[in-house]
Each structure stands twice: as structure tokens, then as C-alpha cells.
Amino acid sequence: MGILAFVTFELAPFTPGGIGRVLHNMLLSMSDEDRNRSLVILVDADGATDGFAELFPGVGLVRVDTARHEPGSQARTLGAHVAPQTVYGHSPHHWRSVAVQQALAEAATRHAFDYVEFPDWGGLGFATIQEQRLRRFLDDAVIAVRLHNAHRGLLQAEARAISRSDLNLADIERKCLRDCDVVVGQLRPFADMTREIFALDAVDWERRLVIHTPPVLLDGREPARETIPPASNQSIRFTSKVQPVKRPDLFVRGVAGFMRRDSGYTGSAAFNAHAFEPDYRRYIDSLIPSDLRPRFDAAANPGDRQRQAMIAASTVVVPSDIESFCLAAYEASLLGARVVLNGANPAFGPDTPWIDGENCVKFDGTALGLTNALERILSPSLHLRPLQPPTDPWPWENPSPVTARDAATREPLVSVVIPHFNLGAYLAETIRSVLDLSYDNLEIVVVDDASTDEHSRFMIGQLRRKEDPRLKVVALECNRGLANARNVGVAHAAGDYILTLDADDLLHPGFLSLAVDALERNPEHDFVVPQAGYFREADEIPLPGEPSNFIDYAIFTGEAVIAGLTENRFSTATAVFRKTLLQRFPYREELRAYEDWDLYLRLSQADVRCLVTTGVYFYYRRRAESMIARCEADTRTRPMLVHDMMRGGAAGSLHDRGRFLAICAAATAESEARQFKEQYQTVRLPESRFMRGALKAHGYWTRLPASVRLIAGGSVLLAWRGARGVVRIWYRLRHGFPRRSWPRLARTL
Known part of the structure; x- marks a missing residue:
């Protein structure tokens, strides 16, 4: 086993x-x-x-x-x-x-x-x-x-x-x-x-x-046969954590009301509980009326055995709003204590073992209701019995049937859609990255969005002359924008799956195989999200296990239902989708930016499911002139772009969309705060010790003869590149060279 x-x-x-x-x-x-x-x-x-x-x-x-x-x-x-x-x-x-x-x-x-x-x-x-x-x-x-x-x-x-x-x-x-x-x-x-x-x-x-109801055990004591009778001097105890969800405030107010109402009651109230937030504990103490303060023991938290003995002779109040089970209440009942429960708590509701008037007294979740419940439970006419917890089979003995997820038996066609505009300097490297994928059954769909620079147009011309049915080049007659280029690529794609990839980015060789196999085995999921690493040049990309990092990262949770409203924690634009999904949810072409964020928001609203990698499988090229870099850098433009995205497609009804205006306002406030912080840091920067040290070191460097600086800088660069090359060769030999597809096309790029 x-x-x-x-x-x-x-x-x-x-x-x-x-x-x-x-x-x-x-x-x-x-x-x-x-x-x-x-x-x-x-x-x-x-x-x-x-x-x-x-x-x-x-x-x-x-x-x-x-x-x-x-x-x-x-x-x-x-x-x-x-x-x-x-x-x-x-x-x-x-x-x-x-x-x-x-x-x-x-x-x-x-x-x-x-x-x-x-x-x-x-x-x-x-x-x-x-x-x-x-x-x-x-x-x-x-x-x-x-x-x-x-x-x-x-x-x-x-x-x-x-x-x-x-x-x-x-x-x-x-x-x-x-x-x-x-x-x-x-x-x-x-x-x-x-x-x-x-x-x-x-x-x-x-x-x-x-x-599965967990077992309830008592440390060194046998369960009580009967619940203790009430007494006018019986202590009333709070045995949960002192935190807001446990409602110690309700305990203080309800017990204080009972002490004021019943002059014949001479007992005390006690907190047998851990308090992890001193400020909140002081707030609870401040709620105790000054004349009743001597009757509230706020320091009683002894060891387990002594604590159990104290509980066994008391009335225990559990006023919390939410509990999944509440072992403390079950333990108190088994010890023989009289138990008062918040009946509004789902753990103590009608479909639970707790029965009002038989093994507990319930109240309606208000201070007045607790006062009334204490009056009732301390009545000599009310006889209670200890609760008998239910017993269930262990969850590993009788689990729900698990959906079989056998290995995929087919290798469906995947279309890699690459929108392109004036990125000819990077396009060949991006296509080589696709050709290095370990997944063979794919096609490449390059959509040129009317590039204007000569090198980009030359590269597109070269690709159009390739006679390979698995390479499609679509040249748009005028610039229509990134969202339209992606939609055109999807329309021309023949594959069951779509891998979206910008013309300057790269992929881990194993990503597509991993994603397609996962989607084939999990039909209820519709796309796979990779974690992303940022790089400037391809030789900066660390190999698996290599003791170096990307220059930056983007970490995603995929189904960012809540956090995704304030920042894109869904995915980059690069993911593997079922083609039918992108046909149902095309990119919104009227947006100036964030068309990928908008897509994921709409998928989230439609309750579409995805899978998320732990490893970094997508390599995002950081360029100062990229569209997203310009949007993020302009603190005045970003709030407008966020609003443009939210107003059109984030929710189904106009009423729901109105609620997203608050998020847009928060984005504006955040951008203003960021702008102020940048200005403040700019003013303070020359005064910082780090900057003064850097300027001083730079001064020493500039005093060296130019020939010395040239030799020193070149030597350091050569040594670094040589060492990195040796390490990369060792890793590739150890882990195996990536299997290249379409070698003839790869050689010509």
C-alpha cells in the first residue's frame, strides 16, 4: 500500500x-x-x-x-x-x-x-x-x-x-x-x-x-456521561482564539448583559484563549464595563489538563460566525460543560449534530440573543446531555471516483500564431525557437501587420517564398493592430490547438508537448499558462538547474478571478488554447493595449478553466520600445487603458460593468502614487549613499587610461562569455540536445 x-x-x-x-x-x-x-x-x-x-x-x-x-x-x-x-x-x-x-x-x-x-x-x-x-x-x-x-x-x-x-x-x-x-x-x-x-x-x-467528521479526543480524560447541572457561580468561558471571526466582542457584550440582568448570578467570565494580536486584545478588554472588569478573567490560559478541568466545570460560549467544525465546542460538550452556540454559524446549524435544548443552547448571533441564551442555559429546569460526535469512514478508504487521466494517445495539429510588425530583427530567432520544440505536428502562421521597416519586409518576403505547407504567411494590406493580427492568425489556423507567440519571444523546447498532452488528458480545461522569464538576448536564458536567473519574471495563477481585476495574474499573451476557445472569444480589436488581459478577464467571467506550469516555459524579450513597456512606463496612459479594457468586456451586464469603475479609479490612484514615488526618488537619488558610492567608483574608472579600460572591460566580457559557454555546453550534453523539426527550414533562417 x-x-x-x-x-x-x-x-x-x-x-x-x-x-x-x-x-x-x-x-x-x-x-x-x-x-x-x-x-x-x-x-x-x-x-x-x-x-x-x-x-x-x-x-x-x-x-x-x-x-x-x-x-x-x-x-x-x-x-x-x-x-x-x-x-x-x-x-x-x-x-x-x-x-x-x-x-x-x-x-x-x-x-x-x-x-x-x-x-x-x-x-x-x-x-x-x-x-x-x-x-x-x-x-x-x-x-x-x-x-x-x-x-x-x-x-x-x-x-x-x-x-x-x-x-x-x-x-x-x-x-x-x-x-x-x-x-x-x-x-x-x-x-x-x-x-x-x-x-x-x-x-x-x-x-x-x-x-468526514474528524475524531474528537480528550487529553487524559474519559468523556463525561452527563452534562453538569447549572449553578449561580458557574464560570462562563470563551475558549477560541481572540480574533475577529471568533467574535470575542460578542462574548463580552452578551455576558456583560447577562451579568447586569441576573443579579443572582455570581460567577465570572474567562478567556481561555490565545491572543496573537495585542491591539485587538486591548480592544476587546476595552469593551468590558468598568464595574464588571473584576469579574472578567483575561489571563486564564493554563496547560491542557488544567484547562480541560476548568472547562468541564463551566458554561462554554462559542460565539464565532464561521467554523468548519469547531473542535473546541465538541471537546467542551464531551467534557460535560454546558455549551452555548451561535446558531447562525453553519457549523452549528440544523444539519449538524448540535440540537438546541438537547446537547446545547443556540442563539441568533446577536448580543441580546446571547444574553437570553445564557439566562436559559443557567436555568435549573434545562437538562442537557453530552454530544456524541458522528463517525465517518476515512476519506482515503472511500474517496469519490477520480476521473481517469491516462496518457494522451494522439498528437493533434497545433498552429503557432505569430503576429509580426517591424520585428524582423527577432523573427528568425523566434521561428527557430518554434522549430526546436519537441512537438512535431505543428504549423506556423505568421501574420505580418503591414510592417514598414526594410529588414522586416525582407524577412516576410523570404518566408513567403518558402515552399512548405506547414508554414503560412499572411500579409495584411494595412496595419490593423495586434488584436486583429491574432484573430486573423486564428482564422487561418488549421490546428486543433493554438499557441500564440509574439515575433520577438522564445519558448522552452518542451512546453508544447507538455501543454497538449495535459489538455488531451483534461478535457474540462481549455488552455495552459506558462510562467514567464524576461531576457534581453537569447544567451541570457538560464538552462534548467543552472545557478543563474532571468533578469525578471512574471508569475501567474491562471484563474485569477479576484486578483486579475487589479493586475494581470492570468497569463502573458503566450499560452496554448483550444482553437474553439479563441473562436468563441476573439481578441477585442478596438483596444489600444491589454488585449490579452481583456481576453483572460472575459474567460474568467465565463468560468473557463486552465492549467498553470510551475516551471518557466515562456521567455519574454524585454525591449524598451515594446508596446506594453511604453504603456506601463506612462503613468498617465495606463489608467485610461485599464478603463478602456474594463468598460467593454469584463462583465456581462451594464450594471456589473459599472462596478468595475471602482477598480479603474483604484488604477488611477495607483498610477498617481507611482508617479509621485518616482519623482520623489529622482529628487532623492543623488543624496543616497549607494549613488554617491557608484559615482565615486565611476570617477576612479574614468581616470584610468582608455587602453586599460578597453583591455579590462574586454577581458571581463570574454571571461564571462567563455565560462557561460562551457556551462551551457555541459548542460546541453547532460540533458540532451533539443530535437529539431524541419531541419531544412531551420538552416535557411
């Missing part, structure tokens, strides 16, 4: 948090056979894990420090360069998923996997799930995502200053839930709410959903 792997940020008792407690209980409750084939991959956890082997005998442990992950070995595994951590600043959780994928790849060299489970929070499974879909990574292992409460759900439940990192995280969480084999819901109502929050298809969700 294969390995059962559990990827997590948390693991009790070594780290705090409910996710870690659920996994702790699962590991202790499973059979010896399953435990002996289990592997925990603990990601970015602080502190030691001494005693792990004694607590979880037979369970393997791999600790992953994503800050120390080196992408070089991962690049050799994937056969493509992997971008460094520094370029994932917009989405650090995306980087963590990349590091986790490599940890699993290394483990897969030693073990076969049956089941891999990720938490929904943090999108840790993003890269692994995409690689599974793209290249059958981990073979036939079932990849599951367990619903705890994703970051997207927290954004829905509590106020915070939203950053672009939040938006990107919400997108990769959604992508994980959409593309995984199995979704593990701990309670049906929360699973339904999660699907609605992420706007996922109900039929597909239901097909993959497995309900």
Missing part, C-alpha cells in the same frame, strides 16, 4: 491552531496499518518537534522551510527553470506551494503515494495539483483538500486591510479546490457555504465531495 501524506502548517501539540489539532486526532485515531504508512509534511512551523516519534509511532515527518528552498534541484526535476522566491512577493503562499511540490517530488523518489491531503487555508496544494494535472505527478495518488476555513472565507467574515497578497491567495485557494480530486468537508453546511463563497459548480463539487 502507498503512503498517506498530510501537508500542514500546524500540528498539535507542537504548534497552536485547530488545523493541527484535527491532524493530531486523526493520526492517533487511525489504525496501526494506516499510521505506519503516514507521512506528515510540516511547512514553516516554528519550534521543535521533539517527541514526535513517541507521540505518533510509525508516522514519518518531513519539515519544509520554504525560505531556504533552492529551486535549482526542482528545475532539474521538472526540466524547466523555476523562479526564485524573491519574485513571489505578490503571493508568498504560491511560493510555499512550489517548495511543497518539490518536497513531495523528493519523497516520491522513495515512496509511492496513495493519498495526499492539503488544508484549504494557504493554497499549499496549488503547485502539486497543477503538476498532477499537467504531467501526472505522483501517478495515481488521490489529492484531497480538507475544508478548515480558507483565507477567502476569513476575508468574508472579518474586516482587515486587504492587500494584493490576500487577493492572490484567495485565487490559489479557489484553484486548489477546483482542481483537486477530492474535497473533504467536515460538515455538510460548511462545505456548501464554501462552494458558494468560491462560486464553484455545484454538480462538479458534489461529485468530488466527501464528508
